[in-house]
Amino acid sequence: MVRYAFYPGCSLDVSAVAYDESVKAVCAKLGVDLVPIADWNCCGATEYWGHDALIAQALIARNLARIDPELEQVTAPCAACYLNLAKVDRMMREVPAAAERVNRALAAGGLHYEPGRVRVRHLIDVLYEDVGRERLTEASTGSLDGLRVAPYYGCQVVRPFCDNDDSEQPVRMDEVLTWLGAEVVEYPVKSQCCGGHMSQISENEAFELIRRLLDCAHRSGAEVIACMCPMCQLNLDAYQGRVNHHFGTGYHLPVLFFTQVVGVALGIEHDVLGIGREIVPAREALRAHGATVVAAAEGGRDVP
Amino acid sequence: MTEVTLLEEVVADTPHGDRLRGCMQCGSCGGSCPNGAEMDHTPRALFAMLFAGQRDEVLSSNTMWQCVSCYSCTTRCPREIPITDLMYTLKRMAVGAGVARHSDAIALARVFTNMVERYGRSFEFGIATRYLLLHHPVAALKNAGLGLKMYGHGRMSLRPTRIESLDELHAIVDEARTIEFAERNPGGVTW
Numbered sequence: 001m002v003r004y005a006f007y008p009g010c011s012l013d014v015s016a017v018a019y020d021e022s023v024k025a026v027c028a029k030l031g032v033d034l035v036p037i038a039d040w041n042c043c044g045a046t047e048y049w050g051h052d053a054l055i056a057q058a059l060i061a062r063n064l065a066r067i068d069p070e071l072e073q074v075t076a077p078c079a080a081c082y083l084n085l086a087k088v089d090r091m092m093r094e095v096p097a098a099a100e101r102v103n104r105a106l107a108a109g110g111l112h113y114e115p116g117r118v119r120v121r122h123l124i125d126v127l128y129e130d131v132g133r134e135r136l137t138e139a140s141t142g143s144l145d146g147l148r149v150a151p152y153y154g155c156q157v158v159r160p161f162c163d164n165d166d167s168e169q170p171v172r173m174d175e176v177l178t179w180l181g182a183e184v185v186e187y188p189v190k191s192q193c194c195g196g197h198m199s200q201i202s203e204n205e206a207f208e209l210i211r212r213l214l215d216c217a218h219r220s221g222a223e224v225i226a227c228m229c230p231m232c233q234l235n236l237d238a239y240q241g242r243v244n245h246h247f248g249t250g251y252h253l254p255v256l257f258f259t260q261v262v263g264v265a266l267g268i269e270h271d272v273l274g275i276g277r278e279i280v281p282a283r284e285a286l287r288a289h290g291a292t293v294v295a296a297a298e299g300g301r302d303v304p
Numbered sequence: 305m306t307e308v309t310l311l312e313e314v315v316a317d318t319p320h321g322d323r324l325r326g327c328m329q330c331g332s333c334g335g336s337c338p339n340g341a342e343m344d345h346t347p348r349a350l351f352a353m354l355f356a357g358q359r360d361e362v363l364s365s366n367t368m369w370q371c372v373s374c375y376s377c378t379t380r381c382p383r384e385i386p387i388t389d390l391m392y393t394l395k396r397m398a399v400g401a402g403v404a405r406h407s408d409a410i411a412l413a414r415v416f417t418n419m420v421e422r423y424g425r426s427f428e429f430g431i432a433t434r435y436l437l438l439h440h441p442v443a444a445l446k447n448a449g450l451g452l453k454m455y456g457h458g459r460m461s462l463r464p465t466r467i468e469s470l471d472e473l474h475a476i477v478d479e480a481r482t483i484e485f486a487e488r489n490p491g492g493v494t495w
């Protein structure tokens with residue numbers, strides 16, 4: 001069994017704690033062994049790059065350097081964290097002078113990172129490729145029961161460091177959720193931008209982008225949106241009420257992390273998956289498909 | 305001594321920045337941009353201005369401040385130009401030159417980076433309250449309801465988390481600053 005270094009990132013600690021809970025529960029159930037990076041630090045999100053480039057790179061590389069030397073792969077569920085780890089590893093591989101600068105900074109803390117030493121992967125990739133169709137289908141309890149899901153990938157998982165899925169119309173989450181019994185709806189805006197941090201600095205600009213994403217999910221008949229990024233989840237879920245207010249619309253679309261949907265399919269109890277932490281509640285949609293019943297009967301006891 | 309152009313500076317400060325010289329002005333970047341409508345100049349137009357040596361106009365543009373790092377342009381650019389990274393570089397240069405346009409984005413980045421350097425982790429509640437109270441007291445009130453909801457759903461912590469080896473992190477950050485300072489001031493003293 002491959003073990004993976006695990007980089008949770010700051011959002012999973014707090015605002016996206018449901019992502020953390022569901023990732024851990026799903027991975028435990030599927031036998032995916034996650035080893036958190038010891039004393040990891042914030043990856044700097046997008047903010048650091050526009051502030052100070054070498055500090056941005058060094059902060060990210062510190063996490064890469066702290067990965068247990070026995071482990072050869074690292075996985076991160078947060079889109080921005082994944083992108084940052086992949087970006088700095090690739091930059092250090094391709095531009096030796098940049099790698100040398102980063103390592104000079106790391107050396108001040110007694111650390112070193114050999115470019116390319118670990119393979120950086122998003123969790124969807126681990127589920128899709130390493131766990132794979134057969135094991136996922138076997139583990140499914142059928143409790144999704146045709147739940148209509150809009151697969152929302154956002155930007156940073158599929159661009160620009162993803163070399164095994166399409167960056168415009170990716171399919172890996174669609175397939176994983178289909179294997180597990182969801183009905184994945186057509187969602188042509190699946191990799192469009194949610195506005196990122198614009199919801200905090202210039203909300204009218206973000207609101208229009210968010211509205212478009214909600215509208216398309218609504219028209220496609222989705223009951224829930226599944227996403228893979230804490231920022232996307234926050235924008236679509238927490239700001240949904242504000243967007244409705246702003247445009248006079250009445251969207252009611254629960255936004256779950258894809259791992260929560262996977263967890264429901266695996267029969268893991270909703271509380272264990274952090275379902276209920278979303279601002280627009282998902283329970284009703286799940287109940288309509290009998291998911292609660294199955295989940296409660298199966299229990300989540302194999303998850304600590 | 306010949307003057308260093310802004311183009312040269314930008315290229316030098318961006319990994320793979322030299323590819324910018326191959327820009328063929330096709331406009332794919334602007335056409336891909338979710339926030340293009342809010343920009344004074346599309347990335348394509350901004351690069352044309354950069355080639356034309358319009359230093360002040362480029363640095364005082366709002367273009368880079370409207371960039372939300374979606375990497376659409378970078379992925380689609382037929383010349384593999386790292387456009388998103390160029391936007392980051394232009395942000396840093398605009399701040400450095402004291403002509404940056406988008407004070408809110410700068411304020412948010414400042415509060416964020418301060419928190420990360422202090423704790424080693426981001427602290428969402430601290431960032432949101434500090435940034436909003438200092439810069440948008442009215443919006444702070446509007447967002448208070450949202451904050452309460454997040455808190456009620458167990459999605460907000462009122463206290464920051466600190467990493468254990470803060471000394472190590474600070475040593476790395478300080479060294480990175482020293483390296484950058486020395487590069488900017490060749491032959492100069494670096495303390």
Ligand code: SF4
Binds near residue numbers: 332334
């Ligand atoms: S997409 Fe690339 S080549 Fe085309 S205008 Fe933009 S930067 Fe230039």
Ligand code: SF4
Binds near residue numbers: 333338347370378387
């Ligand atoms: S990365 Fe920035 S400039 Fe490029 S398309 Fe996205 S928002 Fe526009």
